[in-house]
Amino acid sequence: MIRSLVILSVFIVSSSFGQQFTTEKRYFDDFAGQSFCATRSRNRENTCCNDRLDECSVPIAGTLCYCDEFCDQHINPDCCPDYEPVCKGIVSDPITYTCEVGDVIIKEFEEGKVNCNLCKCRAKGHYECEQDECLSDTDLIRDVNSHGSQLGWKSYNYTEFYGKKLKEGLTYRLGTFEPRVKVKSMSRLGHNADQLPRHFNSAQHEEWREFISEIHDQGWCGSSWAVSTASVASDRIGINLKESQDLSSQNLLSCVRHQQGCTGGHLDNAWRYLNRVGVADDECYPYESAVGRCLAKKSDNLRTMGCKLPNNQRESLFKMGPAYSLNNETDIMWEISTYGPVQATMWVYPDFFTYRSGIYRKSQFVDQKPKGFHSVRLIGWGEESNGYQTAKYWIAANSWGRWWGENGFFRIARGTNECGIEDYVIAAMADHHDRKQARKVRSHMKRSNRV
Numbered sequence: 001m002i003r004s005l006v007i008l009s010v011f012i013v014s015s016s017f018g019q020q021f022t023t024e025k026r027y028f029d030d031f032a033g034q035s036f037c038a039t040r041s042r043n044r045e046n047t048c049c050n051d052r053l054d055e056c057s058v059p060i061a062g063t064l065c066y067c068d069e070f071c072d073q074h075i076n077p078d079c080c081p082d083y084e085p086v087c088k089g090i091v092s093d094p095i096t097y098t099c100e101v102g103d104v105i106i107k108e109f110e111e112g113k114v115n116c117n118l119c120k121c122r123a124k125g126h127y128e129c130e131q132d133e134c135l136s137d138t139d140l141i142r143d144v145n146s147h148g149s150q151l152g153w154k155s156y157n158y159t160e161f162y163g164k165k166l167k168e169g170l171t172y173r174l175g176t177f178e179p180r181v182k183v184k185s186m187s188r189l190g191h192n193a194d195q196l197p198r199h200f201n202s203a204q205h206e207e208w209r210e211f212i213s214e215i216h217d218q219g220w221c222g223s224s225w226a227v228s229t230a231s232v233a234s235d236r237i238g239i240n241l242k243e244s245q246d247l248s249s250q251n252l253l254s255c256v257r258h259q260q261g262c263t264g265g266h267l268d269n270a271w272r273y274l275n276r277v278g279v280a281d282d283e284c285y286p287y288e289s290a291v292g293r294c295l296a297k298k299s300d301n302l303r304t305m306g307c308k309l310p311n312n313q314r315e316s317l318f319k320m321g322p323a324y325s326l327n328n329e330t331d332i333m334w335e336i337s338t339y340g341p342v343q344a345t346m347w348v349y350p351d352f353f354t355y356r357s358g359i360y361r362k363s364q365f366v367d368q369k370p371k372g373f374h375s376v377r378l379i380g381w382g383e384e385s386n387g388y389q390t391a392k393y394w395i396a397a398n399s400w401g402r403w404w405g406e407n408g409f410f411r412i413a414r415g416t417n418e419c420g421i422e423d424y425v426i427a428a429m430a431d432h433h434d435r436k437q438a439r440k441v442r443s444h445m446k447r448s449n450r451v
């Protein structure tokens with residue numbers, strides 16, 4: 001073994017990954033903590049050697065390391081990793097390495113979470129992290145907020161979303177499938193925009209406001225198909241019966257067949273169930289944010305299910321007329337102001353999760369390919385002038401709780417089919433057993449163009 005060939009590089013550890021410290025690489029650092037000189041002999045005299053003695057060595061990694069005095073006296077030290085403690089009695093504090101990933105510091109050989117990604121701190125500050133997109137993306141939030149005034153809305157780092165992956169949000173905070181079969185579309189003829197008010201909000205409407213349902217929180221369950229359907233039906237039945245209702249979205253979630261429960265469902269199936277079978281109220285069949293077993297039997301009604309009966313003592317489950325769809329801005333407005341909130345579907349881009357306030361439009365900071373599909377409840381509209389321009393918007397209720405957006409609501413650009421919000425709007429008439437109402441629906445349908 002020619003000693004001079006044992007070349008150990010002395011270098012500065014620094015890399016684009018951003019390890020926080022710089023340090024000199026020392027003799028066979030990778031073997032730190034293992035015994036070499038210590039294995040030569042039990043007694044100190046034979047273990048370490050004076051001056052230069054090339055036989056005073058131990059094999060290491062296909063070469064040799066040395067336990068003689070010469071080993072650390074030349075430019076390329078080749079001492080064994082345990083030379084200092086064993087031969088010199090130097091017990092230095094072990095160098096403790098850490099990994100600094102963003103503002104998170106992880107100890108050597110430990111794991112830590114950096115937002116939604118798990119990072120493993122390996123030896124000497126090297127680390128590996130999962131590379132998933134996060135639901136609360138720090139860079140995205142910063143970008144949106146620095147362009148907030150042009151964009152028209154603000155972004156926020158929600159505690160509830162921080163640490164979650166984007167894919168978890170897409171699966172468990174949405175949960176509506178793109179329609180394969182669309183319910184019948186209907187156009188409301190003879191209504192144009194100038195006959196409609198510039199502002200309308202069902203939740204502030206004098207006669208309706210007490211019947212408009214609360215903001216729900218679907219939790220980490222992709223059940224927007226059930227929650228948005230139940231809320232629209234609740235509002236419309238409430239307005240119709242002049243009695244506040246909260247229909248059970250759990251009843252839909254557990255009982256509608258051919259759905260995928262907490263990983264999504266089709267709206268047409270939910271509306272068909274409300275039309276043919278009906279559901280109990282939320283107090284009687286409360287939301288659990290999990291699929292569960294269907295607790296409603298075919299022959300059940302409110303009494304047999306042990307629910308509190310509504311004021312009119314009616315026992316039948318809450319049902320809706322057949323669903324129909326609209327896809328014209330003014331038709332949608334007319335529908336809302338005449339019969340109450342409607343259901344809308346929309347494409348979801350990652351920045352939507354971070355929406356805090358303002359009029360939402362997909363920003364230029366996200367991949368222009370939509371990532372998810374969602375359903376929400378439209379309760380009204382309005383417009384806002386920002387200097388020289390007028391920005392028209394829909395007022396929509398989301399199902400993520402009141403902590404999100406504008407107290408659970410959001411506003412989204414109107415008239416430009418933002419995120420497809422005007423593509424496929426669904427409504428149904430309350431209580432089709434009500435004859436007068438049914439006649440009214442039929443005559444409307446006759447007058448309208450069905451597609």
Ligand SMILES: *[C@@H]1O[C@H](CO)[C@@H](O)[C@H](O)[C@H]1NC(C)=O
Pocket residue numbers: 138157158159162
């Ligand atoms: C976002 O919120 C989380 C938890 O609420 C916090 O730990 C994190 O530092 C926040 N990030 C930013 C960039 O403010």
Ligand SMILES: *[C@@H]1O[C@H](CO)[C@@H](O)[C@H](O)[C@H]1NC(C)=O
Pocket residue numbers: 188189190191192328329330331
């Ligand atoms: C919506 O309907 C109104 C009234 O029928 C019509 O004037 C308008 O052009 C329609 N808009 C679209 C986008 O089809």
